[in-house]
Amino acid sequence: MGLKFKMLNYRRYIIKKKCGFSLVEVMIAASILAMGSISVFQLFTFTTRSTAAIYNNSVALNLARTTLEQIEAAGASKFGAQSASSIKTGRNVFNVETAISRLSKTFSQADVTVTYKQGGRDVKLCLSMIIYN
Numbered sequence: 001m002g003l004k005f006k007m008l009n010y011r012r013y014i015i016k017k018k019c020g021f022s023l024v025e026v027m028i029a030a031s032i033l034a035m036g037s038i039s040v041f042q043l044f045t046f047t048t049r050s051t052a053a054i055y056n057n058s059v060a061l062n063l064a065r066t067t068l069e070q071i072e073a074a075g076a077s078k079f080g081a082q083s084a085s086s087i088k089t090g091r092n093v094f095n096v097e098t099a100i101s102r103l104s105k106t107f108s109q110a111d112v113t114v115t116y117k118q119g120g121r122d123v124k125l126c127l128s129m130i131i132y133n
Contacts, residue, residue, distance in 0.1 A: 072129065
């Protein structure tokens with residue numbers, strides 16, 4: 001009879017122990033969840049900024065290439081020595097500056113500079129091309 005009584009008490013102790021989580025376990029789980037959430041949030045903001053920078057850089061590069069191709073197709077002698085224009089997209093304003101210098105009777109150098117603002121700082125992209133007149 002004594003052994004049966006001890007077994008009942010042992011089973012009650014185990015049942016009571018398995019009923020729920022302690023405050024320490026809940027606090028540890030909450031801190032792990034918070035650290036994971038902060039890491040994911042930082043990754044999300046970094047990805048958003050990188051996407052905006054890549055978009056602006058590709059637009060500026062396409063503007064510079066298109067301008068150089070237009071100068072090459074029409075001939076450098078048809079353009080003035082310097083010109084500037086501003087192009088506004090849905091996300092940013094791009095300033096395109098063109099400078100053409102004559103190297104010889106048959107060759108000219110065209111320099112295109114595209115500037116825009118990214119994250120509060122000025123970004124400049126420059127492309128050059130030697131063109132046969």
